Amino acid sequence: xxxxxxxxxxxxxxxxxxxxxxxxxxxxxxxxxxxxxxxxxxxxxxxxxxxxxxxxxxxxxxxxxxxxxxxxxxxxxxxxxxxxxxxxxxxxxxxxxxxxxxxxxxxxxxxxxxxxxxxxxxxxxxxxxxxxxxxxxxxxxxxxxxxxxxxxxxxxxxxxxxxxxxxxxxxxxxxxxxxxxxxxxxxxxxxxxxxxxxxxxxxxxxxxxxxxxxxxxxxxxxxxxxxxxxxxxxxxxxxxxxxxxxxxxxxxxxxxxxxxxxxxxxxxxxxxxxxxxxxxxxxxxxxxxxxxxxxxxxxxxxxxxxxx
Amino acid sequence: xxxxxxxxxxxxxxxxxxxxxxxxxxxxxxxxxxxxxxxxxxxxxxxxxxxxxxxxxxxxxxxxxxxxxxxxxxxxxxxxxxxxxxxxxxxxxxxxxxxxxxxxxxxxxxxxxxxxxxxxxxxxxxxxxxxxxxxxxxxxxxxxxxxxxxxxxxxxxxxxxxxxxxxxxxxxxxxxxxxxxxxxxxxxxxxxxxxxxxxxxxxxxxxxxxxxxxxxxxxxxxxxxxxxxxxxxxxxxxxxxxxxxxxxxxxxxxxxxxxxxxxxxxxxxxxxxxxxxxxxxxxxxxxxxxxxxxxxxxxxxxxxxxxx
Numbered sequence: 301x302x303x304x305x306x307x308x309x310x311x312x313x314x315x316x317x318x319x320x321x322x323x324x325x326x327x328x329x330x331x332x333x334x335x336x337x338x339x340x341x342x343x344x345x346x347x348x349x350x351x352x353x354x355x356x357x358x359x360x361x362x363x364x365x366x367x368x369x370x371x372x373x374x375x376x377x378x379x380x381x382x383x384x385x386x387x388x389x390x391x392x393x394x395x396x397x398x399x400x401x402x403x404x405x406x407x408x409x410x411x412x413x414x415x416x417x418x419x420x421x422x423x424x425x426x427x428x429x430x431x432x433x434x435x436x437x438x439x440x441x442x443x444x445x446x447x448x449x450x451x452x453x454x455x456x457x458x459x460x461x462x463x464x465x466x467x468x469x470x471x472x473x474x475x476x477x478x479x480x481x482x483x484x485x486x487x488x489x490x491x492x493x494x495x496x497x498x499x500x501x502x503x504x505x506x507x508x509x510x511x512x513x514x515x516x517x518x519x520x521x522x523x524x525x526x527x528x529x530x531x532x533x534x535x536x537x538x539x540x541x542x543x544x545x546x547x548x549x550x551x552x553x554x555x556x557x558x559x560x561x562x563x564x565x566x567x568x569x570x571x572x573x574x575x576x577x578x579x580x581x582x583x584x585x586x587x588x589x590x591x592x593x594x595x596x597x598x599x600x601x602x603x604x605x606x607x608x
Numbered sequence: 609x610x611x612x613x614x615x616x617x618x619x620x621x622x623x624x625x626x627x628x629x630x631x632x633x634x635x636x637x638x639x640x641x642x643x644x645x646x647x648x649x650x651x652x653x654x655x656x657x658x659x660x661x662x663x664x665x666x667x668x669x670x671x672x673x674x675x676x677x678x679x680x681x682x683x684x685x686x687x688x689x690x691x692x693x694x695x696x697x698x699x700x701x702x703x704x705x706x707x708x709x710x711x712x713x714x715x716x717x718x719x720x721x722x723x724x725x726x727x728x729x730x731x732x733x734x735x736x737x738x739x740x741x742x743x744x745x746x747x748x749x750x751x752x753x754x755x756x757x758x759x760x761x762x763x764x765x766x767x768x769x770x771x772x773x774x775x776x777x778x779x780x781x782x783x784x785x786x787x788x789x790x791x792x793x794x795x796x797x798x799x800x801x802x803x804x805x806x807x808x809x810x811x812x813x814x815x816x817x818x819x820x821x822x823x824x825x826x827x828x829x830x831x832x833x834x835x836x837x838x839x840x841x842x843x844x845x846x847x848x849x850x851x852x853x854x855x856x857x858x859x860x861x862x863x864x865x866x867x868x869x870x871x872x873x874x875x876x877x878x879x880x881x882x883x884x885x886x887x888x889x890x891x892x893x894x895x896x897x898x899x900x901x902x903x904x905x906x907x908x909x910x911x912x913x914x915x916x
Contacts (some may be wrong), residue, residue: 314685315651339681340648343623363713369681373647376673377622394713401709403672405702407752444715 301329301432301453303505303603305528308344310569310595312512312534312548313366315339319390320597321366322511322570324530325350326451328433334358335509341370342377348598353383357428358516359435360391361511368395372402375414380421383412390427390437392445393418406463406482421445424522438522440513443547448510458498465497505603508563511570514544515553520561527603530595537584551581555588565606569595609637609740609761611813611911616652618877618903620820620856621674623647625697628905629674630819630840630878632838634656634759636741642666642819643757649678650685656906663692665736667743668699668844669819670754676703680710683722691720696743698735700753701726729753732830740764746830748821751855756818758831766806773805813911816871819878822852823861828869835911837871838903845892859889863896873914877903 304327309320325345332355337440345352360368368391375530378387381503389395396416403410417427417435428435432454437447457479465475469475470484478484481575508523511532523529533555534548543550549557553570558566568591571578578594585592591607612635629646633653640663642649652809653660668676668760676699680836686695697703704724711718725735727745736743740762745755758811765787773783778792786792792800816831819840831837843851851858857865859876866874874897879886893900899915901907 313688315681315733317651317654339678340651343625343648346625363710365681365684365710365714369677369684373623373673375675376677380621383764392713394709398706398709398713401702401706402673403670405700405706406673444713 301456301502301507303328303453303507305507305530305567305601305603306348307567307569307595307597307599307601308348309338309597310571311366312532312572314573315366316573318597319571319573320344321369322361323370323554324509326452326507328453328505330354331433332356332502333435333451336361336367337369337371338366338372339369342374343388344597351437353378353381355433356386357388358390358433359427359449359509360389360395361440361448361509362442362444363392363394363398364444364512367511371395372399375403375410376406376408379408379410380410386413388417388428390417390419392421392447406488415440419447438508438510438519440510440519441516441547442512442514446512446547448508448513448519450509450526451507453504455504456501458494459501461499468492468497470497486518503608507603510557512548512595514547515557517545517557517560519557523557523561523563526561526563527606527608528565528567528601529558529561530567531557533568533581533585534570534572536575536581537549540559551584552588555592558589558592564608565591565593567593567595567601569579571595573605575591609813610765611636611761611815613838613875613909613911614656615875615877615903615905615907615909616649616656617646617905618879619674620878620880621672622881624881626905627879627881628652629677630669631678632817633663633780634815636759636761636813638662638678639741640664641743641759643676644669644675644819645679645682646674647677648682651680652905660704661686661689661693664694665696665698665743667735667757667817668697669725669748669756669817670750670752671700671702671706672752672820674801675819679703680707682713683707683711683718684716687716687718687720694721694723696723696725696736698725698727700729700755723785727755746816746827747817748818748827749824749855750820750822754820754855756816756821756827758813758817758834759813760811761814763812764809767800767809769805769807774801778805795914810916818857818865822855823857823865825865825868827865831865831869831871834869834871835914835916836873836875836909837866837869838875838877839865841876841889841893842878842880844883844889859892860896863893863900866897866900872916873899873901875901875903875909879903
């Protein structure tokens with residue numbers, strides 16, 4: 301299935317002209333999930349020609365402004381542009397009062413239903429699930445309540461080889477079982493192995509979003525083997541103390557988490573504004589974990605083209 | 609004195625890539641006043657190389673998001689970038705709770721003192737005054753409480769003609785009276801008229817900011833003869849009904865207010881996103897009031913070069 305991540309912003313703390321605050325859009329087979337929503341996110345979505353009315357689920361990691369100050373503007377623009385379908389927001393509880401107060405101050409009654417789903421402060425839970433994907437939070441270790449998110453496509457059923465199934469006169473009501481892996485026992489008693497009458501379906505993808513966080517080995521088990529890990533790397537490794545003081549990670553810490561959890565690819569971001577050129581951050585991370593990518597606004601990562 | 613207005617954004621309702629939501633910076637002799645602060649204002653200030661730490665007073669007309677959603681980000685960036693001097697915000701009361709709630713959710717205690725000055729909902733008052741300038745609100749007529757602002761430089765004292773004053777042996781302690789217009793009576797009893805020993809000082813400037821508002825003749829007396837009137841012109845004149853329904857004005861209504869109040873120049877803005885090309889709006893306004901300018905991001909109007 302198609303599974304693509306677009307980086308809308310990847311800077312920490314203060315927005316600049318070229319590097320925008322955190323926001324990412326995950327397109328999982330034409331389901332659009334927005335992850336964080338720093339100031340200006342709605343303009344970035346326009347810039348990259350991503351129709352924001354197609355977003356039905358928004359996940360906010362924590363309530364530092366560089367991760368959500370663009371949300372109220374997006375909610376209002378969706379309203380002003382005639383949205384009428386549901387919007388689901390997953391965030392820490394305090395955000396609900398902030399949204400409500402701003403809608404009330406402008407005397408706005410949204411045209412569409414907005415559902416607010418509070419994220420637990422202390423346990424990891426499934427936040428959203430349908431037949432194709434499951435999305436969970438994972439507690440991070442920052443200066444305020446902060447949550448990462450794991451997106452996992454569900455294992456798809458096997459595909460029937462139509463010609464063979466028809467030749468064997470397998471009745472239609474057995475198809476589902478066979479798609480789920482059952483063998484077929486012919487009238488003669490001969491067992492036809494499932495892999496003779498089905499083929500594997502498309503691979504499933506997984507993505508973990510970890511920002512903002514201290515180096516935290518508790519994450520390793522949770523993200524084991526994931527296709528792509530986004531891990532913040534606010535600082536270069538020489539500023540490990542500064543990272544610790546501010547609840548952040550360095551490049552080499554991000555890469556160490558990637559290595560220890562055997563993820564397939566690492567995307568680093570949330571860069572401090574002090575770094576004008578990000579190449580050194582990439583090199584530092586690659587030193588520890590080769591398959592590292594550097595987040596930048598407009599970058600699109602197609603999971604079908606990543607190392608597997 | 610130098611008196612310059614920079615347009616940071618001039619669109620209504622929904623931000624677009626090229627046209628940003630309302631924000632303006634008035635530089636009155638190196639005092640910087642920010643008027644409205646739509647989403648992305650801090651990035652616009654960077655784009656035009658205007659140091660936002662020099663802003664000490666922010667005026668918010670009303671609590672529709674396109675006029676203030678960028679404020680909390682600006683407040684936080686000022687904090688993160690080490691501000692320690694006072695910041696004064698003038699806005700309707702509800703904004704205080706919105707700011708407080710967002711600072712509390714991120715566990716932020718600002719490094720600098722933030723003073724909140726509520727704007728009256730029903731009377732015009734002086735909001736700020738010093739020896740050089742006076743700033744007042746004026747009640748507008750919109751769908752929620754909304755205020756315009758009038759900036760008036762104070763009449764400056766006359767300048768002494770040094771040579772003449774010295775020749776007449778006028779003592780130093782009389783200088784102030786003479787700067788304020790007093791004649792000089794010489795020992796001989798001869799009266800030296802003030803205009804023989806002083807010259808006019810630099811002209812004073814005035815600016816009125818009117819957004820968002822219905823056509824409202826109550827404004828005329830308040831803005832009589834002002835140097836520059838910013839008046840919203842959300843719609844072309846064929847959409848007068850739509851303007852009325854939404855609490856806005858048309859081009860010709862803005863220009864009629866300018867004409868009836870004998871202002872010297874008119875700047876129209878707050879354009880509906882439906883207008884790709886704004887030339888027709890300018891023409892419609894010029895039909896009624898010749899000295900019309902079109903607001904666009906980055907436009908700088910120097911009051912010393914405007915028609916007077």
